[in-house]
Amino acid sequence: MAAAANGLPAGVEAVLRSSNPWWDSKPGRPVPPFKRWPFDLIIRRLTDESRLPAVVLRGPRQVGKTTLQEQIIDQLITSDADRWSKRILRVQFDDLPSLRTLVRAPSGQEVILRVTRWYEANILGSTLNETARAGTPAILLLDEVQNLPDWGVQIKSLWDTYDVRVLVTGSSALRLRRGEDSLAGRLTSLELGPLTLREIAGIDGIGTIPPLAAVGATLPLVRKEFWESLRAFGLSHQAVRDPAFARFDERGGYPMSHLGAATPWDTVAPLLYEAIVKRAIQHDLRLGERGRRRDPQLLAEVFRLCCKYAGQAPGPTTLAREIRASVPGSTVSTLAVGRYLQFFDETLLVRLVQQAGFRLKKRRGYPKITLCDPALRAATLQERVPLTPEVLEAHRELADLAGFLAESVVGYLLIGLVGADLNWLPRTTKDPEVDFVLSAGAHHIPIEVKYRRNINSLSDTLGLRTFLDRGAYSAPFAILVTKEDERPAGLDDRIVDISLRSLMLIR
Numbered sequence: 001m002a003a004a005a006n007g008l009p010a011g012v013e014a015v016l017r018s019s020n021p022w023w024d025s026k027p028g029r030p031v032p033p034f035k036r037w038p039f040d041l042i043i044r045r046l047t048d049e050s051r052l053p054a055v056v057l058r059g060p061r062q063v064g065k066t067t068l069q070e071q072i073i074d075q076l077i078t079s080d081a082d083r084w085s086k087r088i089l090r091v092q093f094d095d096l097p098s099l100r101t102l103v104r105a106p107s108g109q110e111v112i113l114r115v116t117r118w119y120e121a122n123i124l125g126s127t128l129n130e131t132a133r134a135g136t137p138a139i140l141l142l143d144e145v146q147n148l149p150d151w152g153v154q155i156k157s158l159w160d161t162y163d164v165r166v167l168v169t170g171s172s173a174l175r176l177r178r179g180e181d182s183l184a185g186r187l188t189s190l191e192l193g194p195l196t197l198r199e200i201a202g203i204d205g206i207g208t209i210p211p212l213a214a215v216g217a218t219l220p221l222v223r224k225e226f227w228e229s230l231r232a233f234g235l236s237h238q239a240v241r242d243p244a245f246a247r248f249d250e251r252g253g254y255p256m257s258h259l260g261a262a263t264p265w266d267t268v269a270p271l272l273y274e275a276i277v278k279r280a281i282q283h284d285l286r287l288g289e290r291g292r293r294r295d296p297q298l299l300a301e302v303f304r305l306c307c308k309y310a311g312q313a314p315g316p317t318t319l320a321r322e323i324r325a326s327v328p329g330s331t332v333s334t335l336a337v338g339r340y341l342q343f344f345d346e347t348l349l350v351r352l353v354q355q356a357g358f359r360l361k362k363r364r365g366y367p368k369i370t371l372c373d374p375a376l377r378a379a380t381l382q383e384r385v386p387l388t389p390e391v392l393e394a395h396r397e398l399a400d401l402a403g404f405l406a407e408s409v410v411g412y413l414l415i416g417l418v419g420a421d422l423n424w425l426p427r428t429t430k431d432p433e434v435d436f437v438l439s440a441g442a443h444h445i446p447i448e449v450k451y452r453r454n455i456n457s458l459s460d461t462l463g464l465r466t467f468l469d470r471g472a473y474s475a476p477f478a479i480l481v482t483k484e485d486e487r488p489a490g491l492d493d494r495i496v497d498i499s500l501r502s503l504m505l506i507r
Contacts, residue, residue: 008118016115019092022077022085023123031070032259034203037507038190041215043072045188046139046165052188054159054166059192060348060372061284062276064255065169066092068192069141072167076139087136089119092143112142112154132163139165146170159186171284172346190216191416193348194253194373196507197244203258204247207240212505218419219506222443224477227496234502235485245501249388252375269379277303277380280347294343301327302340306350306369307377311404311411313355313368313426316341341367348372351415356423356437356444365426370411377405387451387500389483399452406451406500407435410481413504414438414447425467432463444473449481451500457490468494 008016021028038057045052057065069090076084093111116128124131124138131138140158145151145168158164168187198209212233213219220226234241250265251257256275257268281299301323305314316334323337324330344350352367371377378384385401386392387409392402414436415422425434425446436447446467450460464478480497482488487497 008114012115013118013122016089016091016118020088020090020123022073022081022088025081025085028070028073028077031067031074032255034199035071036064036068036192036199036255037196037211037215038192039068039071041190042068042167043075046072046167047076051137051163051165054155054168054187056187056189057167057169057192058189058348059169059171060194060276061171061279062254062256063192063194065171065192066143067255069143069167069169073141083136084139086123086125087131087138088141089116089123089138090141090143091115093147094144110150110154111148112145112151113157116140116158128158128162128164137163137165139167142166142168144170146172156186171348191348193412193416193507195248195255195258196253197241197248197501197504198507200247200253200258201240201244203255204244206243206247209237209240209244209505219417221417221420221438221440222445222476224496227477227479227498230506231496231498231502234499234505237505238485241501241505245504246388246391248504249374249386249391252373252378254373254375257375265378269375269382272375273379276349277376280344280349284347285343294340297327298323298330298332298336299340299343302337303344303349304380306341306344307371307380309369309404310371310374310377311369311407313366313424315366341369349376351412353411353415353422353424353436356425356439365424368407368411368424370408370415372412374405374409392483393453403449403451406481406483407449409500410447410449410503411436413507417506425463431466434463434467437467438479442474444475445477445479446473446475447479447481449500451481451483453483455480455482455488457488457492460488461492461495464495465492468492 017023042055042057045055057068059065073088073090076088120127128138155166155168158166195203198211201207201209212230247258251268252272254272254276257272260268281296281303285294285299302319305319305322316337320332320334320337323332341350341352345352349372351370351372353370354367355365374385374387385398385405386395387402387406392398411422414420420438420440423437423439425431425437427433434446435449438445438447446464448461448464461480464480467473468475468478478495480491480495481503482497482499485499485502491497
């Protein structure tokens with residue numbers, strides 16, 4: 001690849017120019033009109049006169065991170081092309097051959113800084129600081145940076161040297177966090193998962209549900225009144241909430257499943273699997289020298305078992321035994337299965353909820369598996385398990401599976417809440433199991449998921465009440481997640497009951 005005089009290979013320069021057509025007053029590709037929830041928050045941060053911390057947006061593939069960047073660019077260019085056309089640099093550090101070559105070059109350790117210097121010299125015609133002093137700081141939109149060595153150090157160097165606005169996105173939780181370690185105080189992290197019920201209602205034209213709280217606000221999770229207000233909020237928007245939940249149950253939460261509403265599920269399912277699961281297995285989890293040594297067949301089998309055991313906590317021994325039975329000749333070890341589970345946790349397709357450490361001296365349980373979207377389970381296993389109460393009532397033979405799937409939805413929903421940790425408590429000889437424990441500060445809130453038609457206010461809440469009675473846990477109240485909105489008769493006043501449909505409006 002020929003090197004240009006400015007230090008970038010000619011092929012890389014061509015990629016940058018084609019990825020940033022607004023530099024030459026040309027349009028980008030059409031963007032969907034529906035904007036996901038972080039849009040307004042991020043665009044305010046990028047255009048604010050004061051220099052706020054950089055934003056790191058992480059989430060699984062195909063949830064809309066790249067589209068969000070394109071929508072931000074489209075709005076800025078449409079509003080004032082003369083002001084913004086040269087002041088926006090977008091780079092997707094993904095799988096383009098020319099950029100891969102640049103990263104592997106001897107100076108690849110500083111690819112972000114090299115691209116930025118080229119941008120200053122060839123597009124801005126001035127330094128980033130000179131541009132900022134002229135009244136409009138430049139905006140850098142860097143996609144899939146986790147694939148770069150030392151990306152965090154480079155962003156730190158940019159931030160400490162220049163007045164610039166930065167949005168970083170990526171789909172690997174672990175590799176992003178490693179980079180974030182060097183950016184303390186210089187960034188704000190946001191997590192973008194699949195569509196919320198509010199967003200599904202909007203994108204499918206069902207109706208409007210306002211946000212429960214301001215975007216980015218810290219929720220008062222340790223206040224019982226907050227959860228009671230969430231319950232009341234869900235009931236007050238029942239007319240939109242319920243059909244949105246039914247659509248979530250039918251199609252899941254990936255935007256690609258909702259953009260073609262008339263497309264039958266049998267057509268959507270294989271596309272979903274190819275674009276998300278196969279992409280993670282063949283690309284994200286097999287990057288680099290170590291990644292290439294990972295067995296793609298074993299990765300696929302581990303993810304299949306994650307789907308099968310969603311909402312449960314099977315041990316690696318159980319999973320390894322099933323893999324050896326289903327893959328002829330496999331000699332996979334429990335240690336390898338544990339590592340592969342962690343790999344999927346890194347992609348955010350799966351979140352592993354660890355057991356709480358404040359009750360057990362010895363390990364008695366394993367991580368609980370939660371899926372980012374039930375639609376991935378349906379696409380992978382080719383099995384539909386309904387969560388909509390009316391549909392589930394007609395398929396009572398699936399009630400147990402629906403209970404585990406509901407638990408998976410709750411776990412993935414809550415593990416990403418800002419300002420709190422999520423764990424679970426396995427059964428001991430003295431105490432019953434607790435599905436989840438939400439910890440914020442010194443307070444620990446037990447959560448039980450009972451996704452069934454009839455709930456016994458005594459036997460079905462034993463774990464919650466036992467936890468509440470242990471003064472050392474500092475539990476101000478407990479939460480019971482249900483299938484129906486009606487409060488179970490005789491429920492302990494210390495327990496807030498809330499249907500899954502209302503709980504999902506927390507985001």
